[in-house]
Amino acid sequence: MPVVFRLLSVFPLWFLHALGAALGWVAFCASPTYRRRFRAHSALAGYPFRAVRAAVAHAGRMVAELPRLWLGAPLSCHLEGESCVERAYAAGRGIVFLSPHQGCFEIVVQAIAQRWGAEHGPITALYRPARQAWLAKLMETARNRPGVLLLPTTLAGVRQMIRALRRGEAVGLLPDQVPPQGQGQWTPFFGRDAYTMTLAVRLAQQTGAAIVLARCERLAWGRGFVTYFEPLAQPLSAPLEAAVLQINQAMEYLIRQCPGQYLWGYGRYKPPRAVPPSSAGVDA
Template sequence: MERLKGAIIIGFLKVFSLLPFKLAQQLGAVAGWLLWITPNRSREVVRINLRHCMPEMPEDEREQLVYQTLLDSGRSFAESACAWMWKPESSLSLVREVEGADLLHAALERGKGVVCITSHLGNWEVLNHWYCSQCSPVIFYRPPKQAAVDALLRRQRAQLGNKVAPSTREGIAMVMREVRRGGAVGIPADPEPALKSGVFVPFFAVAALTSKFVPNLLRGSEAKALFLHCLRLPHGQGFKVIVEEAPEALYSSDVAQATASMSAVIERYVRRWPSQYMWSMKRFKKRPPGEQKWY
């Protein structure tokens, strides 16, 4: 059954990748609209997350944000399908603006290791191609359940000569070795980790179990940390990549403080582009002791 699901998903991705970018993006928005008008789990998870994270927002405005989020989620899926199946050059041609590229180049020139941090905001697949066009990093990722899809992503995400590392013991060791030898890595910071691998820190004033991997990776090293995001421009114009230096607190020996500072940077980006965040992710599945589950 998993093999069949994988084949269906890959077939669907191939169909999307044959379409012009703007049309694929528009069809993705239609898929998001269908999620909006029909009862489904994704829509409810978005509502739950926004209700807890933005309680100060008037209900009608928050419901409008749910709508915009689902449309942008559909766009993200369609864009990612194209990014997975196209040659990297096609995705790179959609990056219209880059802010802070000099920060990345300066960090790479140090030769002391570069840890680039991102989140599920905007389009991380287009970002992957842009980042890998600047250097040859190791990209850390969480493998999908379908083996065929995982094989596809491993191949497509490494088209520019970089490497990928799954979120397994071997993948973690691979990322650590790369940083120690002065190389570059890319890490999504917002997937919820196992309890032993995370710490509860604020995210939108809510306790969110957040991975300690990046702070632990930086501790005791001379590596430079940067935040990278790829935001969708309006009207199908493409994307803008933003590179930002990490705050000094991220290098703290206090893991909780460092993790909280990382979470705060991601929150700042999400507040600026709220509908482009993947609110359908069960980001708050694990709760502190004694707190009621959300989902």
């Protein structure tokens, strides 16, 4: 598998996206559970299948483009709303970038690092190490590109995030990802309670960092990506419960900008997994 992964990293993006689109539909047709989840989640948000069917292919593209993103030459990513990010950096309190599972969220971190890393320091993000040894090693090395610092989801990793924000640097999170037990709260997401991380809110409240929303869209025919930045519509609420709901509503807003590239098949409403002892207190 490592050899195949490295081989795919040299292929052009249009080929990987074509391959991924086919694999996305194969997975959709082969898995009744995936199909039911995809249809149920998109219907919950008010979308008939015909309105979001493109997301089936985009889920496959997300997987197929990873070799190129991790091991290949940098890909083109146009940025919209840079002035929003510039103002946030100028405030000097750091930035919490929030992105949903939409489009190529992997390249958002790379694009931020390429554009602002040299001037404002690296962007720090957390990741859950893979179970496969080869993939875990690859994630630990290949994803740490210049200006990007990836840390495992542990208490030590969160502490480094806090220190980065206090230095005026940036961190990135996917707030629509289900956190482990004890690190979130049940909050409505498209009208249904979903276990939602409180880490994003706590980081912003503890450090005074600005929150910047980021969403990325794939361009057709492998022409690259566009990442859009904008501030949170309203200042973050003080009560934790209200602030977490506010973040969920912001993610809903971003998803509705391009529902055809959201991962509707992700298990957003699943119960949280038990937290390992090494990660206890990550979101405390």
